[in-house]
Amino acid sequence: MAVHLDVKQAVDEFETLLSRLHARNLPEFFELVEERISRERNGSGGDGVPVVVKGAEAGVETEEASNSDIMMHSIAEDLRSMPYIPPDAVVKSERLFHPTSGEFAALDPVTVVSVDKFLYEDDEAIDEMCDEGMLSRNYCMDCGSHHTAPLNFVSHSASLLQLKFMFQKALPDLAGKTVVDIGSRLGPVLYAAYFYSSASRIVGIEINAELCAIQEHIIRKFALKNRIQIVTADVCTKASVLEEADVVIMNNVFEFFAPAGEQISIWKFLRRTLKKKDSYLVTVPSLEKSMEALQLSLDLPSWVKHLPLDHLSMWMQEEEAREEVRLINLYQIL
Ligand SMILES: C[S@@+](CC[C@H](N)C(=O)[O-])C[C@H]1O[C@@H](n2cnc3c(N)ncnc32)[C@H](O)[C@@H]1O
Known part of the structure; x- marks a missing residue:
């Protein structure tokens, strides 16, 4: 015989279930739950509700985003805030090798900077890092330094x-x-x-x-x-x-x-x-x-x-x- 739970009991069981799931399986689990809820709603004539990704897609306010998207953005945010992940997202123990063949081989290593597209997916985030001096878009063509700052332009003629x-x-x-x-x-x-x-x-x-x-x-x-x-x-x-x-x-x-x-x-x-x-x-x-x-x-x-x-x-x-x-x-x- 089926045991009918009240809402409080259902929520408690849901929490228990979540605590037993490995964190890496949470996104997939939420996606399945979302699909289930959506089927339930459609069955009873309800519509899916558009979800706005908070602060993730600047300028696209009404973009419909799945819970998977939300999870992905939360994870990226979490990684960004980790003190041991530097702005270029290359951790201390790593050793990178500049390619000696292929499309990057021709570039001077001094002019190549790692920018992690998962952590910093839009140009706005990269601009912010540049403004805060964490990253530079320019390098000195004489000495290769990335420690650069914009020049001040002064006109000696009226415009x-x-x-x-x-x-x-x-x-x-x-x-x-x-x-x-x-x-x-x-x-x-x-x-x-x-x-x-x-x-x-x-x-x-x-x-x-x-x-x-x-x-x-x-x-x-x-x-x-x-x-x-x-x-x-x-x-x-x-x-x-x-x-x-x-x-x-x-x-x-x-x-x-x-x-x-x-x-x-x-x-x-x-x-x-x-x-x-x-x-x-x-x-x-x-x-x-x-x-x-x-x-x-x-x-x-x-x-x-x-x-x-x-x-x-x-x-x-x-x-x-x-x-x-x-x-x-x-x-x-x-
Ligand atoms: C900022 S520019 C002005 C340009 C121009 N009036 C304009 O608005 O496009 C200043 C000019 O003043 C001239 N100047 C500086 N001291 C001067 C002086 N004591 N007598 C005459 N010209 C002077 C400089 O040689 C320079 O060409």
């Missing part, structure tokens, strides 16, 4: 986006006005002022003669001479040009190009010279930041008014682009 923002969004109509770019380098500010504004006179002051020659070449080639002029000089010797300016642009002009002491005397000169009422200063970075870096006080509130800018213009959808444009500051001389 096209920044230039369009300056002349199309930040500044008012410049018809009949004079624009001066301090440190005009390759001349992008001058060309942008030419094409994106109605400024009648555009002057670049550049201390480096070679850079001035390059700008002159472009001005000739693209026939921009009617509005653009290059002055080869140290800005501190060109007070008369600055005094006529309606707009003065200073894009990271001195930071990389002069020692701190020299920068301080240039700023003091600019503070004395740039005083045309209601004229504009466009700066990257802000004057406040430049002063702070040099621990210099130019009594900014008595010199300029920092004007608000709408950095969220519609043609800047990407965060990276907005960041670039957010660096631009506009001031009006009091």
